[in-house]
Amino acid sequence: MMRKKIPCISAVLLIIASSAQAAHEPRVDDAGDPPEYTVNCPEEATNASQCEVDKGTYVGWRTFATNCQVCHGGSALGSTFAPNLLERFNKEGVDYGRFLYVVEHGYHGKMGAMPAWEKNVAVMKARDDLYRYLKARADGKLPQGRPKRMKK
Numbered sequence: 140m141m142r143k144k145i146p147c148i149s150a151v152l153l154i155i156a157s158s159a160q161a162a163h164e165p166r167v168d169d170a171g172d173p174p175e176y177t178v179n180c181p182e183e184a185t186n187a188s189q190c191e192v193d194k195g196t197y198v199g200w201r202t203f204a205t206n207c208q209v210c211h212g213g214s215a216l217g218s219t220f221a222p223n224l225l226e227r228f229n230k231e232g233v234d235y236g237r238f239l240y241v242v243e244h245g246y247h248g249k250m251g252a253m254p255a256w257e258k259n260v261a262v263m264k265a266r267d268d269l270y271r272y273l274k275a276r277a278d279g280k281l282p283q284g285r286p287k288r289m290k291k
């Protein structure tokens with residue numbers, strides 16, 4: 140009796156798993172609340188140089204430019220061999236828990252290999268700041284370019 144139902148259930152699971160919003164796996168499940176960012180841009184800003192960001196978001200920008208941009212493109216807009224991370228955040232459900240996991244451990248996906256950063260102390264320490272910067276970009280709050288750091 141149970142057997143007959145299994146094909147049905149797995150068909151439903153397949154549909155859920157292939158939906159674009161499905162959370163990427165594996166992930167850090169007890170990641171807690173995602174870190175927040177502060178961005179002040181004039182309304183008509185088209186470049187981050189017109190904006191001021193908190194220290195963490197600035198460190199995130201710097202760390203991204205040093206370590207990630209070579210593959211993910213300037214301001215995370217993607218290249219031929221690594222994805223646009225704004226789209227991964229907004230259209231493919233990459234959230235804080237997945238982000239933390241991926242940066243530490245890396246993974247092989249359909250597009251290629253995302254390296255693991257667990258041995259890179261600077262990147263590991265800046266994971267929250269990288270998230271702040273990328274989330275601000277993905278939320279459309281920070282245009283491309285180099286932001287200014289807020290004065291205290």
Ligand code: HEC
Pocket residue numbers: 163203206207208209210211220221222224227231233237238241242246247248249250251252253254256262269
């Ligand atoms: C050597 C090239 C390379 C570098 C450097 C690199 N990445 Fe990636 N990254 C990739 C590739 C390729 C993928 C896509 C893999 C796939 O899905 O096929 C990826 C995917 C990702 C994803 C998406 C995860 C998901 O579940 O879709 C995130 C987030 C990410 N990288 C963050 C970073 C950050 C942050 C850095 C810098 C610390 C970085 N990457 C540096 C190549 C790179």
